[in-house]
Amino acid sequence: MDIAILGAGSVGAALGRRWARTNHRIHFGVRDIESPRLRALLDEIGPAASAMTNARAAASAQVVVIATPWRATREALDSCGPLAGKTLIDCTNPLKADLSGLEDLGGESAAERIARWTPGAFVCKAFNTTGAANMASQEGYPLAPVMLVAGDDPAPKATVLRLAADAGFDPIDAGPLVVSRLLEASAMLWIHLALRQGMGSDFALALMRRNK
Amino acid sequence: MDIAILGAGSVGAALGRRWARTNHRIHFGVRDIESPRLRALLDEIGPAASAMTNARAAASAQVVVIATPWRATREALDSCGPLAGKTLIDCTNPLKADLSGLEDLGGESAAERIARWTPGAFVCKAFNTTGAANMASQEGYPLAPVMLVAGDDPAPKATVLRLAADAGFDPIDAGPLVVSRLLEASAMLWIHLALRQGMGSDFALALMRRNK
Numbered sequence: 001m002d003i004a005i006l007g008a009g010s011v012g013a014a015l016g017r018r019w020a021r022t023n024h025r026i027h028f029g030v031r032d033i034e035s036p037r038l039r040a041l042l043d044e045i046g047p048a049a050s051a052m053t054n055a056r057a058a059a060s061a062q063v064v065v066i067a068t069p070w071r072a073t074r075e076a077l078d079s080c081g082p083l084a085g086k087t088l089i090d091c092t093n094p095l096k097a098d099l100s101g102l103e104d105l106g107g108e109s110a111a112e113r114i115a116r117w118t119p120g121a122f123v124c125k126a127f128n129t130t131g132a133a134n135m136a137s138q139e140g141y142p143l144a145p146v147m148l149v150a151g152d153d154p155a156p157k158a159t160v161l162r163l164a165a166d167a168g169f170d171p172i173d174a175g176p177l178v179v180s181r182l183l184e185a186s187a188m189l190w191i192h193l194a195l196r197q198g199m200g201s202d203f204a205l206a207l208m209r210r211n212k
Numbered sequence: 213m214d215i216a217i218l219g220a221g222s223v224g225a226a227l228g229r230r231w232a233r234t235n236h237r238i239h240f241g242v243r244d245i246e247s248p249r250l251r252a253l254l255d256e257i258g259p260a261a262s263a264m265t266n267a268r269a270a271a272s273a274q275v276v277v278i279a280t281p282w283r284a285t286r287e288a289l290d291s292c293g294p295l296a297g298k299t300l301i302d303c304t305n306p307l308k309a310d311l312s313g314l315e316d317l318g319g320e321s322a323a324e325r326i327a328r329w330t331p332g333a334f335v336c337k338a339f340n341t342t343g344a345a346n347m348a349s350q351e352g353y354p355l356a357p358v359m360l361v362a363g364d365d366p367a368p369k370a371t372v373l374r375l376a377a378d379a380g381f382d383p384i385d386a387g388p389l390v391v392s393r394l395l396e397a398s399a400m401l402w403i404h405l406a407l408r409q410g411m412g413s414d415f416a417l418a419l420m421r422r423n424k
Contacts, residue, residue, distance in 0.1 A: 140422040143354065148401075174401070175409050182404065185397035189360075189386070192394065197387050202422035210352040210414035 003163075004029055004061035006054055006076045010132035011091055012067035013041050015167060017136065020048035022166040029057030029076070054079040058086070063159065065089045065127075070103070070110060077117055084120025087156040089163070090180070091127040093187045099195060102188050111150065111180035124151030124160040125180040127167075129187045131194060131201040135167060138204070144170040145204035148186070150179040172207055215375075216241055216273035218266055218288045222344035223303050224279035225253050227379060229348065232260035234378040241269030241288070266291040270298070275371065277301045277339075282315070282322060289329055296332025299368040301375070302392070303339040305399045311407060314400050323362065323392035336363030336372040337392040339379075341399045343406060343413040347379060350416070356382040357416035360398070362391040384419055 003019055005012045006029040016026040026049040030038055033051050042049050058064050058080040068076045070092045077083070094103040094110040105113060111125040126149040127135060134145055147169035151157040157173065164171035174183060193199045215231055217224045218241040228238040238261040242250055245263050254261050270276050270292040280288045282304045289295070306315040306322040317325055323337040338361040339347060346357055359381035363369040369385065376383035386395060405411045 140424055141420045142423075143418070143420065145420070146417075172405070173409065175404060179401075179404060182397055182401040185394055186401060189391075189394040189398060192387060192391060193384070197385065202424070204420050204422070205358075206355070206418045206420055208353045208355065208357070208416050208418055210416070211354075212352055212414070 001025070001063060002027060002061040003063045003065060004057035005065040005067055006057065006080070007067040008038050008041055008051065009067065009069070011127065011135060012065065014132045014135035015065060015067065015127060016041070016049055017045060018167040019163065020045045024048070024166070026050070027052060027057040027060045029054035029080070055081045058083060061086075063087045063089065063163070065091060066114065067091045070094045073110070073114065074117060077114065083118045086121050087159055088114065088118060088121045088123045089127065089160055090114050090123055090125050093128050093184055093191070095191070099191060102184060107181075109178070109180035109184050111177055111184075115177060122151065122153040122156035123177060124149055124157050125177065125183050126150075126160050126164060129183055130190055130204055133201045134204045138168045140202075141204055141206070143206040143208070144168060146170050146172055146207040148172050148174040148183050150174045150177050150183055152177045170207060213237070213275060214239060214273040215275045215277060216269035217277040217279055218269065218292070219279040219281075220250050220253060220263065221279065221281070223339065223347060224277065226344045226347035227277060227279065227339060228253070228261055229257060230379040231375065232257045236260070236378070238262070239264060239269040239272045241266035241292070267293045270295060273298075275299045275301065275375070277303060278326065279303045282306045285322070285326065286329060289326065295330045298333050299371055300326065300330060300333045300335045301339065301372055302326050302335055302337050305340050305396055305403070307403070311403060314396060319393075321390070321392035321396050323389055323396075327389060334363065334365040334368035335389060336361055336369050337389065337395050338362075338372050338376060341395055342402055342416055345413045346416045350380045352414075353416055353418070355418040355420070356380060358382050358384055358419040360384050360386040360395050362386045362389050362395055364389045382419060
């Protein structure tokens with residue numbers, strides 16, 4: 001599958017690496033194509049990955065992953081050109097600058113706001129509830145970490161659930177896009193435990209089923 | 213330890229059963245002391261448990277567990293008499309009547325509201341993020357389910373963390389009481405997955421540390 005990833009920061013790079021290893025082609029949409037960090041990432045991934053403008057990346061793929069900081073997201077989406085009909089995976093969290101909490105979006109989630117900005121696109125929320133280190137690798141965990149996916153459209157959501165499994169997660173359909181409000185709160189809890197409670201980034205949640 | 217439990221519904225009964233088995237004495241605060249369901253519960257637990265008014269239960273214990281439905285909580289607390297100096301464990305979630313979401317408490321959590329109702333008490337949030345069946349037993353899970361505990365006062369919180377371990381959970385200090393906002397959202401996510409996503413009540417979250 002061709003996958004556009006907007007942003008090659010820690011989340012975008014981690015997902016790109018994982019998916020390249022499961023035979024997907026990665027099109028990073030970036031602003032600075034000459035950045036040394038980006039060149040190193042592309043060298044590491046090899047021929048499965050390339051970098052280009054957001055518009056070219058989005059045009060190359062059916063699935064567009066939003067791995068930008070929240071504050072840069074609107075501009076990144078605006079630079080993509082038409083997104084109607086595409087599956088958008090929103091990995092953002094609307095964090096305050098000091099990471100102390102989520103911005104007040106009037107009760108709405110970032111994902112719902114993105115859906116309003118991109119009419120005709122199929123927006124799913126995923127890859128926002130755990131840290132980038134857990135996307136890069138799940139080695140050392142006794143169970144596959146859970147990845148909750150929310151979205152209103154069944155076929156695009158099925159694609160996202162499959163991509164979550166390809167990235168090593170236990171994928172769970174969390175319901176419609178409005179549930180992103182709870183997924184963003186869940187992300188804030190992870191971030192709070194990691195940063196404020198001193199747990200660091202090497203912990204992850206598993207969703208266990210009872211074996212009766 | 214003497215533990216008062218306000219309410220002998222599914223959560224109160226499950227916690228009372230577990231703690232009685234770890235040598236705590238359980239004082240159920242109830243409205244109808246003659247209810248057949250309560251008598252059966254007391255017969256089952258044996259001499260470690262008894263039932264009485266909320267006021268007598270609260271007077272008998274240093275730890276008071278709030279296991280009432282959210283709508284009955286204010287009245288239950290008012291009927292307890294003085295609570296200053298006691299450790300209150302808030303297990304409630306401010307659910308809408310149809311369980312479709314949380315009531316709007318103006319951004320505040322139920323736990324913070326309870327703390328304002330009970331000046332001088334040490335309020336901790338715990339036992340709200342998973343179902344009563346998971347409090348009754350964790351048999352059949354590969355790892356101990358996590359129990360997140362929030363509270364502002366270290367010594368009372370340490371007691372609650374120990375009680376969470378006594379009830380079979382992996383206890384985690386989630387930080388100050390304000391984090392209850394995230395714990396109540398986390399509860400709503402569990403309830404949503406259980407009821408709306410058809411997952412039932414036999415699933416639980418584990419917090420895994422990476423083994424490097």
